[in-house]
Amino acid sequence: MPERVIRPNPARLEPGLGVIANRVHSLTASKPPAATTAEPLGALCSLATRSHRPLTRLRWPVQAGFPSPAEDDQDAAIDLNELLAPHPEACFLLRVRGCSMVDAGIDDGDLLLVDRALEPSHGRIVIAVVDGEFTVKRLHRQAQVVRLEAAHAQYPAIELKDGQELQVWGVVTRVIKSV
Amino acid sequence: MPVALVDCNSFYASCEQVFQPRLQGRAVVVLSNNDGCVVARSREAKALGIKMGEPWFQVRRRLQGQGQGQGQAEEVTALSSNYALYADMSNRVMRILGRFSPRQEVYSIDESFLELDGLPEPPEVIGQRIRSTVLRWTGLPVCVGIGPTKTLAKLANHLAKQDPAWAGVCDLAVLDAGEVKRLLAPVPVGEVWGGGQRLAHRLGALGILTALDLRRAPSKRIRQHASVMLGRNRLEPRGADRSDHQLHQPRRREAARPAGRGCGDHGRDPQPCLSP
Numbered sequence: 001m002p003e004r005v006i007r008p009n010p011a012r013l014e015p016g017l018g019v020i021a022n023r024v025h026s027l028t029a030s031k032p033p034a035a036t037t038a039e040p041l042g043a044l045c046s047l048a049t050r051s052h053r054p055l056t057r058l059r060w061p062v063q064a065g066f067p068s069p070a071e072d073d074q075d076a077a078i079d080l081n082e083l084l085a086p087h088p089e090a091c092f093l094l095r096v097r098g099c100s101m102v103d104a105g106i107d108d109g110d111l112l113l114v115d116r117a118l119e120p121s122h123g124r125i126v127i128a129v130v131d132g133e134f135t136v137k138r139l140h141r142q143a144q145v146v147r148l149e150a151a152h153a154q155y156p157a158i159e160l161k162d163g164q165e166l167q168v169w170g171v172v173t174r175v176i177k178s179v
Numbered sequence: 180m181p182v183a184l185v186d187c188n189s190f191y192a193s194c195e196q197v198f199q200p201r202l203q204g205r206a207v208v209v210l211s212n213n214d215g216c217v218v219a220r221s222r223e224a225k226a227l228g229i230k231m232g233e234p235w236f237q238v239r240r241r242l243q244g245q246g247q248g249q250g251q252a253e254e255v256t257a258l259s260s261n262y263a264l265y266a267d268m269s270n271r272v273m274r275i276l277g278r279f280s281p282r283q284e285v286y287s288i289d290e291s292f293l294e295l296d297g298l299p300e301p302p303e304v305i306g307q308r309i310r311s312t313v314l315r316w317t318g319l320p321v322c323v324g325i326g327p328t329k330t331l332a333k334l335a336n337h338l339a340k341q342d343p344a345w346a347g348v349c350d351l352a353v354l355d356a357g358e359v360k361r362l363l364a365p366v367p368v369g370e371v372w373g374g375g376q377r378l379a380h381r382l383g384a385l386g387i388l389t390a391l392d393l394r395r396a397p398s399k400r401i402r403q404h405a406s407v408m409l410g411r412n413r414l415e416p417r418g419a420d421r422s423d424h425q426l427h428q429p430r431r432r433e434a435a436r437p438a439g440r441g442c443g444d445h446g447r448d449p450q451p452c453l454s455p
Binding site: 089132 | 200203271317
């Protein structure tokens with residue numbers, strides 16, 4: 001029986017990213033890499049819980065005289081989770097592999113923030129499931145025509161055949177790159 | 180006084196399927212630490228007769244044996260457990276559920292009770308919305324059982340899981356008393372409270388064998404005889420006792436949750452009618 005047992009693989013931790021979904025590479029090793037796949041990193045909400053607003057610590061001693069005018073604004077820090085992930089329960093991070101979306105500004109190795117709560121509408125960049133694999137493409141959905149378009153001249157669009165069901169896993173909302 | 184029990188289907192296996200889409204619709208089992216026993220089975224794996232808690236080497240041997248007899252064996256994908264992932268997905272589901280009702284009791288990693296009182300829509304409609312929201316936001320399928328007490332909500336959830344005709348949401352209130360009896364009579368107690376074999380045995384000694392017996396039994400008597408195991412008011416079947424509709428707060432998971440986000444949020448910011 002062609003079954004596969006995968007040895008315990010403790011979830012890796014990437015600094016600041018929380019838990020990483022256990023995308024076990026031994027499962028995919030035998031397959032040739034797809035044009036642009038995305039590897040789930042998971043768990044933005046773990047990040048949210050960890051970084052969530054520690055108590056503000058006063059940097060100045062209590063003034064006996066005139067108070068510092070900056071004290072009132074001390075808690076006005078930017079919370080990246082709030083800013084980037086309006087639905088923390090539905091937001092996931094995926095890592096891009098491949099270059100079929102370079103003309104859309106999505107390069108190999110970038111992190112994608114994916115919001116599953118959003119409606120996948122025409123023109124949005126989505127994570128779709130094609131033949132059981134994640135792929136990042138632009139969703140074209142107009143006048144009964146549904147296809148997944150790459151953003152690279154050398155990659156043709158993926159046309160959906162009759163009866164073939166398109167599964168959109170989530171809508172990409174942000175690209176995070178290292179510079 | 181409707182209470183809903185929301186329960187994720189094949190939770191660990193479903194979590195794996197969310198991130199490995201090729202496993203969707205396939206027989207998937209998740210193994211305990213050190214790959215010893217089966218601790219979760221996808222629907223397809225259940226259909227192959229793989230039992231909960233069965234040692235994996237036995238499953239493998241049996242399926243290999245079948246394969247030799249019948250030519251091609253069914254393919255089963257076995258995965259090591261990834262509890263960090265399941266805990267994260269569980270937190271997501273619980274927070275989504277907390278948006279639907281300010282009164283929530285997280286019962287286990289994949290189950291939560293919700294009080295549905297005073298919400299502007301019929302419980303069944305809310306149940307369907309809970310189901311579709313959790314599925315869309317997390318990719319995890321859930322079933323919702325709704326009843327006047329926690330015990331009956333659990334029974335309703337069991338019915339919703341067993342019979343696809345419920346479309347994942349079973350509200351006992353839509354049934355008349357006779358129908359409830361007909362549905363509960365064949366359900367063994369041990370099947371509803373999975374893993375509670377000792378509990379089932381003990382209730383059996385009291386003559387409570389099926390869900391219907393449980394519903395009929397006077398709750399005082401159950402408590403008297405099985406008080407140790409019923410410490411958390413698992414079984415208050417009739418609704419006469421307040422404790423069965425009161426949700427336990429603070430909840431079990433609270434200690435494990437970081438301060439600041441978690442159950443406190445639900446109380447502070449109830450969003451009973453979420454339209455995603």
